[in-house]
Amino acid sequence: MASVILASASPRRAELLDQIGVDYSVQPADVDETPIEGECPEDYVTRLALGKAQAVAVDSPEHALVLGSDTSVVIDGEILGKPENHEAAAAMLQRLSGRAHQVMTAVALVHRGQSKAVLVVTDVEFRTLSASEIEAYIASGEPMDKAGSYGIQGLGGIFVREIRGSYSAVVGLPLQETAALMDAAGFPVWESWPRRLENQA
């Protein structure tokens, strides 16, 4: 197996890579996440996923597989990133309450100077949220490092009425598409499964 580098500081992305049995090292990317004026959400998340992977690939061995990803919540065509403070988190959650939105996640792979990215769009519908539960949710601390101020995999799971698309993409890394990118680069994820089982025995 080639060495895999996860260009991310997100603990969720690391857990998702663990889930599919990939051995990797972590090297967070430092990129400017400011949207370009007039840029649509699809282009924004794809650009950032590529930017994160490419920023880390520059200082990595050429044979490494470098993975970068970006997740944004989109409602009425507007990008909701991570909240800057409690007020911003409350405003985002009020906006999402009782409505459908999209979660856009792009994953990018850089290998031997070649970059590829895939965009995954998932529809998520929230039930109506009360002011007290929004307050309690913010007090839990969970919203603060998450796009759209919620985590479907955590306490925020009780807000979600319906999801159409990729659950893992909402959490931060689309597993099917990540494995497909690795497969296309010549490194099918499943090839390392027998070795992992041996190591566990």
Ligand SMILES: Cc1cn([C@H]2C[C@H](O)[C@@H](COP(=O)(O)OP(=O)(O)OP(=O)(O)O)O2)c(=O)[nH]c1=O
């Ligand atoms: C919508 C949603 C987002 N998130 C998280 C995933 C991402 O970590 C975060 C979106 O922020 P990102 O900017 O995509 O990622 P990050 O800053 O956490 O990490 P890095 O840029 O180093 O890769 O929101 C959840 O954990 N659950 C959810 O349900």
